[in-house]
Amino acid sequence: MRLYLLRLGTVPGLQAPVPGYLIRTDDGRTVLVDTGAVPGTPGAGAGIQVDEGQDVVSTLDRLGVRPADVDIVVCSHLDPDHTGGHAAFPEAEFVIQRSHLELARSGGVPRLEASRPLWDLPGLKYTTVDGDTELLPGVELIASGGHVPGHQSVLVRLPGTGPVLLAVDAIPMSAALDPDARPVFPFDLDEAELRASTRKLVELARRENALIVHGHDAEQWRSLRVAPEFYA
Ligand SMILES: [Zn+2]
Numbered sequence: 001m002r003l004y005l006l007r008l009g010t011v012p013g014l015q016a017p018v019p020g021y022l023i024r025t026d027d028g029r030t031v032l033v034d035t036g037a038v039p040g041t042p043g044a045g046a047g048i049q050v051d052e053g054q055d056v057v058s059t060l061d062r063l064g065v066r067p068a069d070v071d072i073v074v075c076s077h078l079d080p081d082h083t084g085g086h087a088a089f090p091e092a093e094f095v096i097q098r099s100h101l102e103l104a105r106s107g108g109v110p111r112l113e114a115s116r117p118l119w120d121l122p123g124l125k126y127t128t129v130d131g132d133t134e135l136l137p138g139v140e141l142i143a144s145g146g147h148v149p150g151h152q153s154v155l156v157r158l159p160g161t162g163p164v165l166l167a168v169d170a171i172p173m174s175a176a177l178d179p180d181a182r183p184v185f186p187f188d189l190d191e192a193e194l195r196a197s198t199r200k201l202v203e204l205a206r207r208e209n210a211l212i213v214h215g216h217d218a219e220q221w222r223s224l225r226v227a228p229e230f231y232a
Helices: 056-062 098-106 110-114 191-208 218-223
Strands: 002-011 016-024 030-033 072-074 093-097 125-129 133-136 139-143 152-158 162-168 211-214
Touching: 002 056, 002 152, 016 056, 016 218, 072 133, 093 098, 093 139, 098 125, 139 191, 152 191, 162 191, 191 211
Parallel strands: 030 072, 072 093, 093 125, 162 211
Antiparallel strands: 002 016, 016 030, 133 139, 139 152, 152 162
16 A cells, blocks of 8 residues: 655645545555645635646546546545645545535535535535545545544555655644644634543554654655655
């Protein structure tokens, strides 16, 4: 099994990555987590920089993966910096927490309304899950709401590296690892749930001795293996 960390753009100011993740299993399954950003998206995606060739399709192409090869797209959540490339994967199964999809479809969150043209497409097939769920052997979805209700993180168990926890936006940077003292960012919707999810993920990582990969941490990503390198 291999895990690729994909840099699909840059958050201006922070110089932080817009993350995506690619998992290739030993039995030939291809799982993509999030699809990056498109430039010019309003709201939470405003100002995000996507360089030439940095979009998800071009990035996967350099790894020898075509959109039709992707079996599953895991949606951490539907913010515009995580959904920019959804339209490219009409043949994939999109897996999302039920509470998040229902909230987004309800129209109750303005920034998810702003990104609706990216994710609410008639050709996309969504499968919902409720809470922590084994997606495939060695790949677990971990419910981690708070940033938005129904956000999910992903635990990947690699044979050599060991477990890697893709926290995504539940713990977007290492400065947010302390459940009680962590900052709450402008786009975090539920502070109490956010702190509970931070605690849950940190305790999970400690129990499993997992490497936590943060969603938008410029400094951490400089020290990580980013595609075309990979973890195995
Ligand atoms: Zn994000």
